[in-house]
Amino acid sequence: MHAETTQHVHPLVRTTNLLQEFSIPLMLGVVMGLVAANVNYHWYETVVEFNPFGNHASVLGHELTVHFMINGMFMCLFFGIAAKEITESTLPGGVLNPLRRAINPLVGTMGGIFGPVGLYFLLAWLLYGGTSDFGAVANGWAIPTATDIALAWLVARLIFGPLHPAVNFLLLLAVADDAIGLGIIAIFYPDPQHPVEPIWLLLVVGGMAAAYVIRRFRVRMWPVYILVGGALSWVGLAKAGVEPALALVPIVPFLPHSDLRGGLFDEKALVLHDPAQNGPDGEHAHVKVHALSVLDQFEHQLKLFVDVGLFFFAFANAGVAVSSIGAVTLMVLAALIIGKGIGVTLFSWVASLLGFPLPEGMGVRHLLVTGVIAGLGLTVALFVAGKAFPGDSPFQEPAKMGAVLSICSALVAGIIGRLLRVKGSAGTTPDSAAISDSTGQNSPADN
DSSP: OOOBTTTTOOHHHHHHHHHHHTTHHHHHHHHHHHHHHHHOHHHHHHHHTOOTTOTTOEETTEEOOHHHIIIIIIHHHHHHHHHHHHHHHTSTTSTTOSGGGGHHHHHHHHHHHHHHHHHHHHHHHHHHTTSTTHHHHHTTTTGGGOOOHHHHHHHHHHHHOTTOHHHHHHHHHHHHHHHHHHHHHHHHSOBTTBOOOGGGGHHHHHHHHHHHHHHHTTOOOHHHHIIIIIHHHHHHHHHHTSOGGGTTTTTGGGSOOOSOOOOTTOGGGGEEEEEEEEOTTSOEEEEEOOOOSHHHHHHHHHHHHHHHHHHHHHHHHOOOOGGGOOHHHHHHHHIIIIIHHHHHHHHHHHHHHTTOOOOTTOOHHHHHHHHHHTTOOHHHHHHHHHHHSOTTOTTHHHHHHHHHHTTHHHHHHHHHHHHHTOTTOTTOOHHHHHHHHHTTOOOGGGO
């Protein structure tokens, strides 16, 4: 194991890094949300829907409840950091560069939409076809289209290893998946109090233009990009009737960047190989360096705040009564795990045959495991369930429980990954070479 000059870090810092590495705040929030909702749901609902600024306080027609401030404002930062990872992945040397290489995961994203939706409709027809409930149940078709970015990223790192190309492949797929999912909400589940008004999306374009101008002036403070371009984008999405949590996604790519590589919320983005220092075993040490680019500063300075904040996001969205498990629970769960696994694998495999190869080091077996991991809907699926079924619907709680239980996809993916031996096998798999050969690319083994 490489020695690092940071091995004498304060125990509190090491503990904090461990909590962030394994998304402990997020998982703790899920558990506490479930416990609170099952012990005293009235108290839980009162806390989540509390308006700290008064009952009539609102912004752009949205009441400033704890729930809205977490989902509509705080999550902007999470999606923004996810956009940072995607941005670096498409730069020279990134796993998705040239951009032609991003086509395959984007096609896989479509499979991750059509696969679960198709299976959900099939199960709805088999279980509720011919009944008066069929139409209401079928309205939840968009719930299994979601992917929880944070947990999917964590599980992918554990199953494949932190440096495997499948991790960034899944990250792009998850971000695109949720972007499409939120678009589905805006189109198919409009808020009657905030009808969709596409003209306001011009403000998003204005935010992008502002970020571009700021970059041309060589501004090296990331808050300027976020407060100007991000604010315009947020207002545009909110006024357009589209979920404003994605406000920073079109802005972050304009932040000046460097060639540092790392994972989402990964401290290794700031670790460099130092051949001048040797470890006790004669191996070269690694040293931490300061993030020099605006893009790196954006992630590094918000990292701890976002990780801790995910606790509150999970708590505010995961409060579901355990007794609500029903047929719709199994439908959502099956659509997420099986539908996504098959859909992502099939669509990406076909794309590779059509000349759009997977990243080097990924093959069919990695693709299958990636698709199953993408079935981690959890918090994002919970959000969609709240939109698909009204608060008085008997199917909302069962659907939410299916979203919570989708964490089982991590166990399923782990078992399949173990059987197929995908961990640390990037660039050495026969099926990877086969796909590369079929697309006219050299296999990793030949490089």
